[in-house]
Amino acid sequence: MAMVEAESAPPHAESRPSASARVWRRLAGQPVALGAGIVLVVLFVIGALAPVIVPGGAKIDLTEAGRNVAPTLNGWHLFGTDGIGQDMLVRTLYGLHTSEQSAIAATLLATVVGVVLGSLAGYRGGWVDAVVMRLADLLAVFPALMIFLAVYTYFTTVTAWKATFAFACFVWIPVARVVRAEISSLRGREFVQAALSLGASDRRIFFRHLLPNASGTIIVAATSVLGLVFVLEATLEFFGLGVSTAIEATLGNLIGDGQRGVFELGEGWWTWAGPASVLVVVVVCVNLVGDGLADALRTNRRR
Amino acid sequence: MMSGVGALLIRKLLFGLLAMFVALSASFFFFGAKYPPLRGTSLEHAYWVWLRGLPSGRSLSQGLLEPHLLSLVGVAFGRTMLLLALTLVIEVAIAVPVACLAAANRGSPLDFMLRFGIYVAWAVPGFVIAILLQEGFGRIPGGWGTGWFPSVGWAGNCPNGQGIDSRTFQCPTAGHGVVHVGQVIYHLALPALALALGFIGVHARYLRHSILDVLDEPHVMVARGKGLSERAVLLRHGVRNALVAFVPALLSDLGLLFGAALAVDYIFQLGGLGTYFINLLKLNADGLVPVDTYAVVFALLLGAAVMLTASLLGEVAVALLDPRVRSD
Numbered sequence: 001m002a003m004v005e006a007e008s009a010p011p012h013a014e015s016r017p018s019a020s021a022r023v024w025r026r027l028a029g030q031p032v033a034l035g036a037g038i039v040l041v042v043l044f045v046i047g048a049l050a051p052v053i054v055p056g057g058a059k060i061d062l063t064e065a066g067r068n069v070a071p072t073l074n075g076w077h078l079f080g081t082d083g084i085g086q087d088m089l090v091r092t093l094y095g096l097h098t099s100e101q102s103a104i105a106a107t108l109l110a111t112v113v114g115v116v117l118g119s120l121a122g123y124r125g126g127w128v129d130a131v132v133m134r135l136a137d138l139l140a141v142f143p144a145l146m147i148f149l150a151v152y153t154y155f156t157t158v159t160a161w162k163a164t165f166a167f168a169c170f171v172w173i174p175v176a177r178v179v180r181a182e183i184s185s186l187r188g189r190e191f192v193q194a195a196l197s198l199g200a201s202d203r204r205i206f207f208r209h210l211l212p213n214a215s216g217t218i219i220v221a222a223t224s225v226l227g228l229v230f231v232l233e234a235t236l237e238f239f240g241l242g243v244s245t246a247i248e249a250t251l252g253n254l255i256g257d258g259q260r261g262v263f264e265l266g267e268g269w270w271t272w273a274g275p276a277s278v279l280v281v282v283v284v285c286v287n288l289v290g291d292g293l294a295d296a297l298r299t300n301r302r303r
Numbered sequence: 304m305m306s307g308v309g310a311l312l313i314r315k316l317l318f319g320l321l322a323m324f325v326a327l328s329a330s331f332f333f334f335g336a337k338y339p340p341l342r343g344t345s346l347e348h349a350y351w352v353w354l355r356g357l358p359s360g361r362s363l364s365q366g367l368l369e370p371h372l373l374s375l376v377g378v379a380f381g382r383t384m385l386l387l388a389l390t391l392v393i394e395v396a397i398a399v400p401v402a403c404l405a406a407a408n409r410g411s412p413l414d415f416m417l418r419f420g421i422y423v424a425w426a427v428p429g430f431v432i433a434i435l436l437q438e439g440f441g442r443i444p445g446g447w448g449t450g451w452f453p454s455v456g457w458a459g460n461c462p463n464g465q466g467i468d469s470r471t472f473q474c475p476t477a478g479h480g481v482v483h484v485g486q487v488i489y490h491l492a493l494p495a496l497a498l499a500l501g502f503i504g505v506h507a508r509y510l511r512h513s514i515l516d517v518l519d520e521p522h523v524m525v526a527r528g529k530g531l532s533e534r535a536v537l538l539r540h541g542v543r544n545a546l547v548a549f550v551p552a553l554l555s556d557l558g559l560l561f562g563a564a565l566a567v568d569y570i571f572q573l574g575g576l577g578t579y580f581i582n583l584l585k586l587n588a589d590g591l592v593p594v595d596t597y598a599v600v601f602a603l604l605l606g607a608a609v610m611l612t613a614s615l616l617g618e619v620a621v622a623l624l625d626p627r628v629r630s631d
Binding site for chain 2: 137140141142143146149153231234238240241255262263266269276
């Protein structure tokens with residue numbers, strides 16, 4: 001517990017590198033996680049800038065030469081074109097733009113809600129704990145896909161922001177579970193008991209002692225939630241019940257349109273393969289970064 | 304021992320029933336209250352009428368001649384269960400040997416390759432695996448795949464005309480007896496494999512890890528010291544003890560497997576619970592047709608029942624297999 005040692009401040013504390021510096025150094029020792037992180041950041045930046053890079057989106061090109069083109073360097077149709085001649089690379093970029101936007105927003109929202117509810121449950125215990133955790137259990141009784149499908153139907157004409165909100169309402173659960181466990185175990189530790197007996201306020205204990213010590217757990221949980229949201233959202237959009245491609249492209253609804261296009265319109269495999277490969281790369285990178293972070297922060301605890 | 308486990312089971316069961324009732328009421332307040340015949344009356348009255356009509360199994364939007372909803376949902380449920388059963392068989396048949404092989408060759412290139420494969424299977428979203436298998440091995444007109452398996456539909460079903468024989472213009476029959484069983488398995492093979500792959504990723508990783516944990520324990524060192532062959536150590540000590548931890552993990556993940564089965568079932572249009580549920584909600588996608596709440600509720604309740612049973616089975620397996628939980 002690096003933070004604890006820093007708190008109790010032995011005289012030689014200054015000579016040791018700070019906790020965050022050690023975590024950074026350990027992360028630097030993991031080339032795979034670091035590489036995945038760089039790929040992820042690059043992809044996210046490109047996705048975020050999609051409307052700047054290609055203003056106006058994919059152009060419809062109904063000429064025979066423009067439709068159903070397989071991936072080619074000719075005209076830079078790297079992901080090919082679909083049945084109405086729209087460039088799939090451009091559509092995928094726009095899809096990534098929407099998907100990452102709602103996945104990141106949902107993750108942030110869910111993390112805040114999960115941390116607040118989880119630490120209330122873990123710190124207060126008693127009926128607060130019972131209510132929060134039973135609420136989490138209640139939602140976990142049903143298959144997540146079924147719940148989301150029902151919620152999406154209720155929200156008909158789903159927009160990306162409604163979907164984000166729906167996700168945040170449910171994915172706080174894993175965060176809250178992890179944070180509750182961490183906070184309630186930290187609460188029993190000597191340094192928190194010492195602070196309590198010195199008369200520190202709840203707020204001070206929470207912000208000075210509990211939150212910094214739980215921060216590693218929270219970051220790892222948030223990363224895994226980000227991966228979860230990407231996959232869940234894409235799966236739901238894939239069914240065609242979520243945001244329509246006519247309103248906004250997301251990775252999931254592009255894959256869904258492409259897959260149905262293969263069956264119904266005889267479009268090429270590339271119409272779904274492009275967005276699907278971007279989705280796979282993003283999800284794999286998020287998982288790799290999550291594993292790396294978990295390793296870096298766990299060794300930190302073991303010391 | 305039984306009293307402790309029994310009390311836990313009863314508590315979980317009661318909680319599950321409560322959750323089902325909450326879901327039932329929620330689907331009324333979300334969807335049912337908007338339905339024309341109930342609109343205008345007071346909310347409590349509408350709720351009571353709706354609740355009273357639930358056992359009749361006749362949806363509000365269907366006529367009286369329609370069969371009981373439970374029989375429709377039941378068929379779909381049966382198909383999903385068959386899919387799950389085949390998935391479990393495939394999963395165990397692949398995950399256990401793969402984990403053993405990787406653990407036995409710890410640190411070798413083989414171990415590295417297997418771990419890489421396991422990681423990819425775990426990280427790639429299930430529905431992407433399903434599409435890949437469908438297009439790679441299914442019969443799709445004008446597709447690039449090998450065409451070894453039917454791409455969509457249950458045995459004897461040709462959803463949207465897919466899979467119709469091009470000479471007779473008829474859907475191939477499902478056959479009788481052994482042929483029928485064979486046909487069903489033939490149609491389920493791809494979906495089950497797609498579903499299994501993702502979970503092989505989760506479980507083989509877990510299993511490899513727990514085998515290695517067991518192999519590092521002192522009693523295994525004693526066994527090696529007594530001169531037991533490495534093969535016997537792996538099978539008698541490593542795999543056997545690791546399986547004790549693996550079975551509960553497998554059972555408690557049944558719920559997740561069920562959730563993933565909904566998506567795979569829809570992609571392969573097997574007519575299972577996933578297809579049923581999604582098509583049901585798609586009718587409402589334009590907001591013109593009211594949602595058939597009774598049908599939604601029955602599907603939701605069956606889903607919850609499966610999730611609950613899975614988690615109960617997981618608890619029981621832990622109690623029965625792990626001596627530390629058993630008190631006597």
